[in-house]
Amino acid sequence: MESILDEGLVCHVGFVDEGQPFVVPTTYARWGDRLVIHGSAASRMLKALAAGAPACVTVTLLDGLVLARSTFHHSMNYRSVVVLGRAIEITEPEEKRRALDAIVEHVAPGRVAGVRAPTEVEMRATRVVALALDEASAKVRTGPPKDDEADYALPVWAGELPLRLQPLEPLADPRLAAGLAPPPHVTGWRRGRG
Secondary structure, X not given: OHXXXXXXXXXXXXXXXXXXXXXXXXXXXXXXXXXXXXXEOOOHHHHHHHOOOEEEEEEEEEEEXXXXXXXXXXXXEEEEEEEEEEOEEOOOHHHHHHHHHHHHHHHOOOOHHHOOOOOHHHHHOEEEEEEEOOEEEEEEXXXXXXXXXXXXXXXXXXXXXXXXXXXXXXXXXXXXXXXXOOOHHHHOOOOOOO
16 A cells, blocks of 8 residues: 555545535645645645545556457556545644655655745645545556456457556756756656655
């Protein structure tokens, strides 16, 4: 389970606010035995989570398309985690900074050391919540199609089409100061560094 959370970049947070269900994609980090999520202090999602709304957080890594001999047996190879529970807001300033650093490091390991830390104004404008991994489960699908026995004789190509998240050439900010090359944590970024 931890390896899936460590490799993923986006989670989907499901919650109910005033009777309306929502599912919001966001970034996160696994921080020890907790999942930490951040965003605007005014965010509906983070307000609801900080107030104790039950949450369902999912992370899915798509590894490939499974193409069968019949439409019924098409599938996907994936690894996923579902975390259920109630989040707790992190308000202690130093713990909040460490949680925010963990999220940045999860997305781009090595980044925190070279960028400006958040200001007090930015810290007040940001809400951070943590969700314990006590109630979590992983589900994985791997391998080729599982066709009906009679379909194996059909003259139809079947198999797996592996998919991978690969970085492309970094694009510098148009306002980047002259002479600054992308740092190693950008040029060497890869999925699955966990």
